[in-house]
Amino acid sequence: MTRQKTSHIFTKIALKPLNTNLFNIVLLSIFLTIGSCKIFGQDISKKKKTIPSTEQSKKAVATPNSKNQPSTLVVSNTDTIKKDSIPKKVLLDAKIKYNATDYVKIEQKKKLITLYNKAELYHTDTELKSGIIVLNYETNEVLAGRIKDSMGKPSQYPNFKQAENVIEPDSIRFNFKSKKALIWNSRTDQGEFKVKAVLTKKENDSVYFLKGARFTTSKDVDNPEYYFQTSKVKIIPGKKVVTGLTNMVIANVPTPIALPFAFFPMSKETSVSGILLPSYNDSNNRGFSLQNGGYYFALSDHYDLTVLGDYYTNGSYAMRFESSYAKRYSYRGNLNFRFENLINSERGYPDYSKQNIYNLQWSHSKDSKGSPNSSFSASVNMGSSKYYQQSINQSNIGSNLNNTLTSSVSYSKFFPATVGSRLSLSATHSQNTQTSEINMTLPDLQYSVDRIYPFVGKDGVKKGFFKNINLLYNLVGKNSFVTTDSLFFSKQMFDNAKIGMQHSIPLSTNFKVFKYFSASTAMNYNEVWTLKTIKRYYDKDQSEVIDETINGFDAFRTYNFSSSLGTTIYGTFNFKPDKKIKSIRHVMRPSLSYGYTPSFEKYYDTYATDASGTMTKDYTRFEGGVFGAPSNNNSNILGFDLSNTFEAKITDPDSTKVDPKKIMLLNNLNFSTSYDINADGKTTLAWAPVRVSGGTLLFKDKLNMNFGATLDPYAIDNAGNRINVYNINNGGSLFRMTSANMTLNYSISSKDADEKEKEGKNKEGQRNGGRDDDLFGRNTIDNIRGRSQFEDEDEDATDKISEFFASKLPWDMTLAYSLTYSNINRESKITGNSLMVSANGDLTPKWKVGVSTGYDFVLNGVTYTQLRFERDLLSWRMDFNWQPFGDQANWSFFIGIKSGILSDIKYDKRSVSNR
The missing domain is CATH 2.60.450 (lipopolysaccharide transport protein A fold)
Structure with missing residues (x-):
């Protein structure tokens, strides 16, 4: 076996050197043979059995x-x-x-x-x-x-x-x-970065070392408009990028912007915590400032927190806390709180002032899939009445012009059963920013039981007077407050609360009369509970009438009756076949209603109006209650309503179509008035003014027109009071127009086929109390978060530009006109007359411009105006916004990288108005 093994090795090696000399062959054979025998001999001495083949x-x-x-x-x-x-x-x-x-x-x-x-x-x-x-x-x-x-x-x-x-x-x-790997001139994507390196060493699956690397967010990594150059880079895919000395290069020109090292998180999670760099600004009366600096906390996959702050050298500062949260198939929302300590001028100067303002915003929505029988929603916007006008970091024009802040938080629950019921709890808030008055309800309880048909048989058919009789039960409880900014959530606010509860049981039915008329009748029973009433008397010591609040349970009960009768009348007017207009269809829906409420004098008392006690007046202790008070007047009123719609059939412009085309002439034309049967002609007049309203869509539904007017049949005296004399008998016309209004809205664009073009354009402005369009301008505060002022477009749109790009320039325009007329006291004048316009367009594929402005013909002045300019710089974005007129006049300039991970690399300069 020794020779067999050795010869096998020798033969294998000896076949290779065929061209060498004999001496080398023999010498090499000797050494190899000796070495092989020694090794094999050691193996033989240790083996007890032969090695099988x-x-x-x-x-x-x-x-x-x-x-x-x-x-x-x-x-x-x-x-x-x-x-x-x-x-x-x-x-x-x-x-x-x-x-x-x-x-x-x-x-x-x-x-x-x-x-x-x-x-x-x-x-x-x-x-x-x-x-x-x-x-x-x-x-x-x-x-x-x-x-x-x-x-x-x-x-x-x-x-x-x-x-x-x-x-x-x-x-x-x-x-x-x-x-491990060695890679030459590698190109790879790491998160939002595109990385190119001269030499890359792959240490293992999770670590890469790069030499002579540059990284950018540009689409073209070989010829980017900017990049960061560094000699050493360590990449852990999906986690982080760490670099050595890094220099920013723009258009292949090195800039002085350099960092000794850089760290970029590349987590696959939704977001990563990090510092938000501030921007520099200056103000004439607050000094220099750093704005919108802070920190972003990625607390979990379900919620986050952003803390931002501003600081001015005169001592003014602001803090903002913004949080978004969401859970799939359950809920989502955001919560923002803003606080500002405003100091004007310097201490010791006559214009020095100091004040604190705040604003709280909260929106919440619940997914119905999570709990079909319950819902919870919130839309809150409350705070200081002058916040939007005085904030040092607020540029939302629509919010500045808003006079009302409203909030609502509600929860509802449905209880399924043979007779289902619903429970609703809500809190509401309405705040007038001009008067600083706040109306708040906390809480508002509503409970109702589903409609019950007591006379329906087993077949379930509801037909006729008796079988259609049904009843409900409704419970409403309120705790209402009326206060001001300075007293909001103070003890006095809660002491002045109005608390009450109302029970109502409506009983109603509906049926057909003479086949073509629909009739309904209803009776309603109300019972109101309250914990506060008043006692009114004349105080001789103070020489005035005093209302003393009485704490304790009290209640009153009322009832009323109502009925209505209505029908629908169709009329068609046909024209000659050779006419363009084939026919006009007129639909009328007249309605006659009657309501009766008796007098509830038993809940009324009298009080003296002077010290003698001879002059008295009636009052009820339930005055000022959250659900009102019972009436001591008998109400007996007939109501008249008439609604109209007009449609036309015309010859279709498309000659291939045989059937005529339907168009809407008037969507609605409504008339309404009422007659008081118990009117005495002195304190009350029989006829109420006639209210006329209507609206229609014209020019292929691009023009939306709405109008309204109030027509009074009675004349007025020299003091402007209505008198029991018809206006036609006083030398006038049949009706005296006391007021009228008309609004026109017209929108056109180069993308009229896209019905959703403007959807979601200015959601934040709308949430802050502004408009959902851009007639008052757009929210320039978006620059802080790096969002564009214009709608997002297809990223590949710029790649599809033809040589003659002017053949297609996207644009859109919105016009709004408002006219208001008043003649209540024979003043006969135009009280409102304004035209507003907003237009956006592309001058070139990379340049976008926009303007929002208007003119008030009554005040003879230009309304709030905003000019917008934006330049698409591929990986960068530049825009300029300017409001040249008004108390809120300001401008802002922004240039920065579009990528979210590099959003802090920007220049954001904004003027601060001297408010």
């Missing part, structure tokens, strides 16, 4: 394949020769699949496989595509590179993908076992 092991074999079909490489678990009875480790522990267009070359001696032209190689989670791939399946190394095309240019660059990481270099050398 083994079957020939499988060598690396590439399974044959047809062209363009993947081949499979299988590696055995044993070597051909056993040494020291220790089995050799497997180098490749999984199959390798490969493919190439031109050829696949296998070299058994060199353990190489060469793939050429559109080469592909797959191993576990690794994919490699390139022009040429050379695999050494003995050392587990693969080398991939480019090839030249027919024009002699490099093509088919390597594309290396491992798990979710993709690299596109010029060439790559990779080891399957150690997972």
Whole structure:
């Protein structure tokens, strides 16, 4: 066996040096033979049994394949020769699949496989595509590179993908076992960054070292408009990027902007905590400032927190806390709180002042999928009445012009049963920013039981007077406050609260009369509970009438009756067949109603109005209650209503269509008035003014027109009071127009086919109390968060620009006109007459402009005006906003990187008005 083993080795080696001389062959044979015998002799002395012959092991074999079909490489678990009875480790522990267009070359001696032209190689989670791939399946190394095309240019660059990481270099050398790699001129995406490096060393699956690297958010990593140049970079995919000395380069020109090191989080989570850099500004009466600096806390996957602050050198400061939260299939919302300590001028100067203002905003919505039988929603906007006018960091024109802040928080629950019921709890808030008056209800309780039909049979048919009789039960409880800014949530506010509860049971039915008339009748019973009443008397010591509050339970009960009768009348007016207008259809819906409420004098008392006690007046102790007070007047009123719609059929402009086209002439034209049967002609007049209202859409539904007027049949005296004399009998017309109004809204754009073009344009401005359009301008505070002032467009739109781009310039325009007439006291004048316009357009594919302005013809002045300019700088964005007129005149300039991860690299300059 010794000779057999030795000769086997000798023969194998002796076949190689065929061209060497005899001396070298003999010398080499002696040394190899001696070495082999010694090693083998040591093995024999330790063995007790002879080594049985083994079957020939499988060598690396590439399974044959047809062209363009993947081949499979299988590696055995044993070597051909056993040494020291220790089995050799497997180098490749999984199959390798490969493919190439031109050829696949296998070299058994060199353990190489060469793939050429559109080469592909797959191993576990690794994919490699390139022009040429050379695999050494003995050392587990693969080398991939480019090839030249027919024009002699490099093509088919390597594309290396491992798990979710993709690299596109010029060439790559990779080891399957150690997972290490050397990559030349690599290109890869890391989060929002595109990275290119001269040389990349892949240490393992989670660490990369780059040399001569540059990274950018530009789409073109080979020719970016800006990039960050650094000599050393460490990348942990999906987690972070750490660099050494980093220099910012713009248009291939190095800038003085440099950092000794940089850290960029690349977490796959929704967001990462980090510092928010402030912007610099200055003000004439507050000094220099740093605004919107702070920190962003990514607290969890469900909620976050942003803390922002402003500081002025005269001592003014502001703090803002903003939080967003969401849970899928459950709820979502955001909560913002803003506080500002405002100091004007300097202490000791006559214009020095100091005040605190605040604003709280909260919006919340619940997904109905989470709990179908309950809901919770919130829309809160409350705070100091002058916040939007005086804030040092607020540029929302629509909010500045808003005179009312409203809030609502509500919860509702449905209780399913044979007779279902609903419970609702809410809190409401209404605040007048001009008078600082606040009306608040906390809480507002409502409970109702579903409609019950007591006379319906087992068949469930509700037909006729009796079977349609139904009743409900409603419970309403309120705790109402009326206060001001200075007393908000103070003890006095709660002491003046109005508390009450109302029970109502309406009983109603409906039925047909003479086949064509629909009749309904109803009776309603109300019972009101209150915890506060008043006692009114004349105080001789103070010489005035005093209302003394009486705390304690009290109640009153009322009832009323109502009925109505209505029908629908159709009329069609046909024209000659050769006319363009074929017919006009008129639909009338007249309605006659009657309501009766008796007098509840039993709840009334009398009080003296002077010290003698001879002059008395009636009052009820329930005056000022949250649900009002019972009436001591008998109410007996007839109501008249008439609604109209007009439609036309015209010849369709499309000659291929046979049927005429329907168009709407008037969406609605309504008349309403009432007659008081119990009117005495002195304190009360019989006829109420006639109210006329209507609206329609014109010019292919682009023009929305609404109008209204009030027509009074009675004349007025010299003091402007209505008198019991018809206006026509007083030398006038049948009706005296006391007021009228008309509004027109017209919107056109280059994208009229897109009905959702303006949807969601200014949601934040609307939430702050502004308009949902941009007639008052747009919210320039968005620059702080790096959002564009214009609608987001298709990112590839700029790539589709033709040579003559002027053939398509997107634009849109909105016009609004308002006219108000007043003639209550024969003043006969126009009290409101204004025209507003907003227009946006693209001067070029990269330049956008916009304007919002208007003119008040009564005050003869320009309304709030905003000019907007924006330049798309590919990876950067620049815009300028200017409000040149009014107390809120200001301007802002912004330039910064679009990417959210680099949003702090910006220049944001904003003027601060002297408020």
